[in-house]
Amino acid sequence: MEGLRERKKAATRQALHEAALRLATEHGIDNVTVEAIADAATVSRRTFSNYFSSKEEALFHADRVFIERLVALVHARPAGEPPWTALSRAADGMLPDALDVDRITSRRLLRNHPSLISHQVAVYATIERDLAAELAQRMPDAADTPLRSRIMAATFLTTIRVSTQHWLDHPDRPLPELIHEALGYAADR
Numbered sequence: 001m002e003g004l005r006e007r008k009k010a011a012t013r014q015a016l017h018e019a020a021l022r023l024a025t026e027h028g029i030d031n032v033t034v035e036a037i038a039d040a041a042t043v044s045r046r047t048f049s050n051y052f053s054s055k056e057e058a059l060f061h062a063d064r065v066f067i068e069r070l071v072a073l074v075h076a077r078p079a080g081e082p083p084w085t086a087l088s089r090a091a092d093g094m095l096p097d098a099l100d101v102d103r104i105t106s107r108r109l110l111r112n113h114p115s116l117i118s119h120q121v122a123v124y125a126t127i128e129r130d131l132a133a134e135l136a137q138r139m140p141d142a143a144d145t146p147l148r149s150r151i152m153a154a155t156f157l158t159t160i161r162v163s164t165q166h167w168l169d170h171p172d173r174p175l176p177e178l179i180h181e182a183l184g185y186a187a188d189r
Helices: 004-027 034-040 045-051 055-059 061-076 083-098 101-110 114-136 145-169 175-187
Strands: none
Touching (some): 004 034, 004 045, 004 055, 034 055, 055 061, 055 114, 061 083, 061 114, 114 145, 145 175
């Protein structure tokens, strides 16, 4: 259980993220400042800096939390479960969150904006590394394990990302169904 202090910190972080998304949607990403985000969340600029280093980090907060949850769900899977199975079953546990309206809004807003692409790549590279480390613990200790786990993590994350982007462009099917189908394609590789 989180204590009161941790819940308050999480609420402030979420309020800053939501303010950043709202302002970026209303005024465009290039017209949003850290000061405006802090004002919209009714906190000081210094408080903003205690939680995020930039407006880009605030905008990508939901993505980071979402994928960190995936790593935790993979970690919670039974130790003897094969890596791809653990990933797929962890995805089942996070798919209800995939339909969160704020997350969908942020994906549409952020996915192709030139000033955010480098930040997005950095976030996903960090998450890929963390997920690969988790997967490596499920693999035999071999010389190729670091490479294999990194490729598997990258394949999985790319499958989730591409499925979500496809769904945003073609929302004619439920996202969980599309992700399951895409994970099946990747498993058949």
